[in-house]
Amino acid sequence: GAVVSQHPSWVICKSGTSVKIECRSLDFQATTMFWYRQFPKQSLMLMATSNEGSKATYEQGVEKDKFLINHASLTLSTLTVTSAHPEDSSFYICSAIDRSQTYNEQFFGPGTRLTVL
């Protein structure tokens, strides 16, 4: 199946700093990617839909100025957590849609664990 990578796999930062997470589709082009957040022992919560060449669509309650999404190419979307605080500590997972398949299956990246001190 299609492969999606994320970088970094984990990051620890100080409160107030910004952190950028990359999501790449390695063997297919993805016009649409998704960013999810998962807190311990909870399910995946969709944060935003990332569209190549246009603005991201954010879910209700997600601050667009805090979670900046850029999808500048067909294989890369980035999520920047600006002025991170301890409550932003979470597991961030991206997914990408391979539209060359019969079904628009979402392929998930391995996730990035963010810890804000």
Added chain:
Amino acid sequence: EDKVVQSPLSLVVHEGDTVTLNCSYEVTNFRSLLWYKQEKKAPTFLFMLTSSGIEKKSGRLSSILDKKELFSILNITATQTGDSAIYLCAVEAGNTDKLIFGTGTRLQVFP
């Protein structure tokens, strides 16, 4: 508001037991229901269901959808310790590609 609910939230069994995980949903314009297994990292795909009454099977895992009663079940027979994971149910609905995830069921299988 679209909603996906899984039960039980947590399940502890011994190897060899059979388990049934439940997923119910209330969404507008249902398109498909998907099951995923999540161990330490990202979810891995198990099944996609779009039609009622047709069982999908893969080894010891099987799943079926009831679009009238708005639920799906995931069965795992002869459980093994390697089945220990969080099982996620997600529904695709409406005109977008977004997935609405359920709360997840944490399965622990002990020897």
